[in-house]
Amino acid sequence: MPKAIGVLKQYIKSIVEINDNKKSKYFAFFIQGLILLSIVTFSVETIPDLKPQTRMLLRIIEWFSVMVFTLEYLLRIYVADNKPKFIFSFFGIIDLLAILPFYLAFGVDLRSLRALRFLRLFRILKLVRYNNAMNHFTRAIKSAKEEILLFIFITLILIYFSAVGIYYFENEAQPEHFSSIFDSLWWAVITLTTVGYGDVYPITVGGKVFTFFILMIGLGIVAIPTGIISSALTKSVDKNEESR
Known part of the structure; x- marks a missing residue:
């Protein structure tokens, strides 16, 4: 049983972390596409006088995005060799901030909801993980x-x-x-x-x-x-x- 769990953990790790295999690349493309879709819906929500059906569609996309990002975040914690190090790392904090506004919005005064929605912009920083040029920039900032x-x-x-x-x-x-x-x-x-x-x-x-x-x-x-x-x-x- 422990061996089977270990094999499953390595299999998940080979997908969620950036590797050369096809499944990892498909997963990366899927997450990147979902991030961009989430940013687009965030912008569309600001258009006044949207139809109720459109707002419902945007809400469904937001729910789906958050569920996927939450699952991704939990899986990354699960496969991390050093879990506290990942949680408090740059990417770990960005992954948390990408989903946190959604959960904080429950039972929150509507006047502060606008500020929570603004925090959703942190999702765009998740793209840094999949961009070599941005990775170079991140390493450069750390070194300097x-x-x-x-x-x-x-x-x-x-x-x-x-x-x-x-x-x-x-x-x-x-x-x-x-x-x-x-x-x-x-x-x-x-x-x-x-x-x-x-x-x-x-x-x-x-x-x-x-x-x-x-x-x-x-x-x-x-x-x-x-x-x-x-x-x-x-x-x-x-x-x-x-x-x-």
Whole structure:
């Protein structure tokens, strides 16, 4: 009996996990198609004045999708060699978030239902598992996580520094826009990211000069993460080709 269970477990594992056999490929295509169908129905649901029959069809598709995704999630836990590691892994969390809104919606106040529906968008991240390019990107992010965290920390410091600087330059001239450092944070964010909506801008000489230097720093801030990730992607692709 234990041997038969072990054989069954290996058989299920050969299907649900990505392998070269046909059954695994068919399963992967089926899940990918269901994810895309689920995302389409999610979008169609937002169309106003849908017929009751259409809404019922969309609901049936949603129920079917959730049942399949739930079964897939449970099977992946069942065949995982290290179950806690899978459950708390990136893909394990994404698989859970893909089905969680459906079950949380039962007995929930309708006003919060919209927020739960938004969480269904996490299903699209399930496609990452089946895309080699996205797998390279995921590995690149993991390998460069320390550099990315350092970059985020430095960026937050620069945003705060920018907000403080522009507050002291522009507070007296534009108290309606720069009444506090917290109000100045909006200007700091859109300036450092070089978006510059134009709704808030400096009018004093000191503020304009300060803004010039902040914009120069902002150009570097936009370029740095691109360099970090592209370098990590190159290393990930090279390692993959070497392992073949």
